[in-house]
Amino acid sequence: MTTATGLRIRDLTVTYPGPRSGGLGRRTPITAVRDVTLDVAPQETVALVGESGSGKSTIAKAVVGLAEPASGSIHYDGKSLLERRTGNRGTRRAIAMVFQDPRSSLNPRLSAEACIAEAWQAQPDTAPDGVRRNPRRRRDAVVDLLAQVGLDPDVAGKRPPALSGGQCQRVSIARALALNPRLLICDEAVSALDVSVQAQVLQLLVKVRQARSLSMLFITHDLGVVRQVADRVLVMRHGELVENAEVQTLFTAPRHDYTRELLAAAVDLDAAG
Ligand SMILES: Nc1ncnc2c1ncn2[C@@H]1O[C@H](COP(=O)(O)OP(=O)(O)OP(=O)(O)O)[C@@H](O)[C@H]1O
Numbered sequence: 001m002t003t004a005t006g007l008r009i010r011d012l013t014v015t016y017p018g019p020r021s022g023g024l025g026r027r028t029p030i031t032a033v034r035d036v037t038l039d040v041a042p043q044e045t046v047a048l049v050g051e052s053g054s055g056k057s058t059i060a061k062a063v064v065g066l067a068e069p070a071s072g073s074i075h076y077d078g079k080s081l082l083e084r085r086t087g088n089r090g091t092r093r094a095i096a097m098v099f100q101d102p103r104s105s106l107n108p109r110l111s112a113e114a115c116i117a118e119a120w121q122a123q124p125d126t127a128p129d130g131v132r133r134n135p136r137r138r139r140d141a142v143v144d145l146l147a148q149v150g151l152d153p154d155v156a157g158k159r160p161p162a163l164s165g166g167q168c169q170r171v172s173i174a175r176a177l178a179l180n181p182r183l184l185i186c187d188e189a190v191s192a193l194d195v196s197v198q199a200q201v202l203q204l205l206v207k208v209r210q211a212r213s214l215s216m217l218f219i220t221h222d223l224g225v226v227r228q229v230a231d232r233v234l235v236m237r238h239g240e241l242v243e244n245a246e247v248q249t250l251f252t253a254p255r256h257d258y259t260r261e262l263l264a265a266a267v268d269l270d271a272a273g
């Protein structure tokens with residue numbers, strides 16, 4: 001039996017090979033994330049904020065297996081996501097990610113239906129009954145997912161270049177939901193969209209979270225978004241976590257100087273807008 005403890009990251013450090021010095025010299029590794037410890041409890045929404053290059057995406061990538069940690073541990077419901085040998089595919093499936101740019105994360109040559117159904121090809125044991133062999137079942141399952149993200153059935157037959165940015169992002173969300181995740185990681189999932197569309201996609205994410213009792217790790221530059229969606233906020237700076245606070249506390253009594261700077265910058269932006 002597994003205990004529903006959610007995501008648990010301990011002392012995570014991730015380094016990238018840096019540029020070669022002088023063209024031929026040794027690479028000096030870049031530490032993108034240093035000793036980060038964080039939790040996302042079941043059904044909790046945690047926002048991850050911080051300036052560009054502070055390591056937010058690197059944390060997300062480490063969780064979904066797109067970046068290799070140098071040290072530390074990542075567990076979901078008590079099972080390690082880092083030990084590939086131990087048959088943790090079931091655990092990995094509990095986590096899905098939505099990326100910033102839906103156009104580059106969807107294959108432009110595939111129909112929206114095929115983009116969504118890809119997940120089932122890769123993970124046959126969790127695909128809904130019959131979707132891999134029966135085209136009709138597959139279409140029905142896709143249309144059902146499209147409806148959950150507010151898209152009409154006819155979107156199934158269209159390719160990403162024929163869809164708007166907002167529609168593409170909805171297809172990406174449908175694809176993320178195809179394997180019934182428990183935790184959705186959204187990495188700047190609305191920031192590439194037109195401002196008018198951002199609010200709609202954000203609303204959709206909130207609705208989906210509610211309907212499926214998901215937990216969310218929400219990476220964003222936008223403190224207004226944080227206030228609307230998150231229970232708790234983590235602030236990153238230079239690869240380290242500098243603040244971990246309830247949303248209310250962060251906005252009313254930020255502890256770290258850097259958080260105060262972020263909040264002040266956001267207020268300025270509001271005034272400018
Ligand atoms: N594939 C890579 N190879 C080398 N360095 C990388 C790679 N990806 C990220 N980095 C570096 O790691 C650091 C953290 O990058 P990361 O993308 O995690 O930041 P971020 O907080 O997501 O920034 P942004 O808000 O701009 O998306 C940066 O210094 C970045 O240049």
Ligand SMILES: [Mg+2]
Nearest residue numbers: 056057058187
């Ligand atoms: Mg990023």
